[in-house]
Amino acid sequence: AQTVTQSQPEMSVQEAETVTLSCTYDTSESDYYLFWYKQPPSRQMILVIRQEAYKQQNATENRFSVNFQKAAKSFSLKISDSQLGDAAMYFCAYRSAIWTGNTPLVFGKGTRLSVIA
Amino acid sequence: NAGVTQTPKFQVLKTGQSMTLQCAQDMNHEYMSWYRQDPGMGLRLIHYSVGAGITDQGEVPNGYNVSRSTTEDFPLRLLSAAPSQTSVYFCASSYIGGFSYNEQFFGPGTRLTVL
Numbered sequence: 001a002q003t004v005t006q007s008q009p010e011m012s013v014q015e016a017e018t019v020t021l022s023c024t025y026d027t028s029e030s031d032y033y034l035f036w037y038k039q040p041p042s043r044q045m046i047l048v049i050r051q052e053a054y055k056q057q058n059a060t061e062n063r064f065s066v067n068f069q070k071a072a073k074s075f076s077l078k079i080s081d082s083q084l085g086d087a088a089m090y091f092c093a094y095r096s097a098i099w100t101g102n103t104p105l106v107f108g109k110g111t112r113l114s115v116i117a
Numbered sequence: 118n119a120g121v122t123q124t125p126k127f128q129v130l131k132t133g134q135s136m137t138l139q140c141a142q143d144m145n146h147e148y149m150s151w152y153r154q155d156p157g158m159g160l161r162l163i164h165y166s167v168g169a170g171i172t173d174q175g176e177v178p179n180g181y182n183v184s185r186s187t188t189e190d191f192p193l194r195l196l197s198a199a200p201s202q203t204s205v206y207f208c209a210s211s212y213i214g215g216f217s218y219n220e221q222f223f224g225p226g227t228r229l230t231v232l
Contacts, residue, residue: 009157045223057180091159095221099213104150104175105221107159 002027004094006108013082014116020067021077021111024044031097034068034075035105040088048090051075053097079113087115121145123154123208125225130198130231138193138227140208146222147213149191153177154226160207166191167213198231205229 002108003026013019025034036048051068059066063083067076079086092108124139142149143160150165152163162175172183180202182194191210195202 004159015213043226043228045207045226047220050220068215104165105152105160107161107230109157109159 002029002032002094002096002106004092004106004108006092006111008111009109010034010112010114012114013079013114015082015084017082018080019082019113020077020079021073021090021092021113023077023108025073025075025092025094025106027094027096029050029096029098033095033097034066035093035095036064036075036077037091037093037107038086038088039091039110040085045091049077060074082115084115084117087113089113119145120206121210121222121224123206123227125227126225128194128227128229130229132198132200132231134198135194135196136198138195138206138229140191140193140224142191142208142210142222143169143189143190144210144222145188146210147188148221149185149208149210150175150221151181151183151191151193152207152209154207155204163206195229198229200231203229203231 005024032053034051038046038048049061062081065078082083091110094106121142137183147168151163154160161177166172166185206227209221211221
């Protein structure tokens with residue numbers, strides 16, 4: 001079974017600075033997807049960024065980018081020019097690309113990010 | 118499109134009571150699932166469905182039942198609520214296969230408290 005580990009329960013960053021959230025995962029599969037979800041106090045799960053394992057290029061979405069190291073099974077999220085609205089819980093998640101019928105998202109335990117004005 | 122909708126948003130139950138959490142999606146997604154979120158535990162899969170009439174268990178299915186009579190709806194039933202079921206419940210849906218398969222859409226969640 002796949003597992004996802006987020007080793008930083010809490011992080012903080014000054015407004016306008018850059019912060020990196022860590023995520024490692026364990027899998028024997030070669031084809032999969034990785035995601036970062038943001039959960040603000042509203043509870044809504046918001047997809048921030050996704051990465052296909054077969055792509056070597058790191059995904060980027062505006063101020064959000066990832067550092068995907070497939071051999072190391074590492075998938076970190078970098079937030080540049082942090083804003084107060086970035087304060088939230090962030091979840092790293094894994095999903096197999098091979099449809100077997102039982103193919104859920106596997107989540108890490110989350111990292112709570114605080115942004116200091 | 119309304120996306121994924123859940124009702125109610127909040128619910129308080131007494132131990133032993135039963136209730137149904139509703140979930141609906143209007144994106145014609147084959148795959149629907151229920152997760153529970155507990156502090157320090159991330160989200161864990163309760164049950165899932167790959168189409169009308171087809172359901173299966175996830176990681177934490179005990180105490181919950183599901184059915185799927187239509188593509189749109191996937192209700193979650195608590196048969197006899199227990200304090201251990203106090204949690205936030207999320208419904209999610211996605212396509213099966215193809216490029217669009219890689220994204221799940223989440224509902225707004227239901228906060229359930231069992232006294």
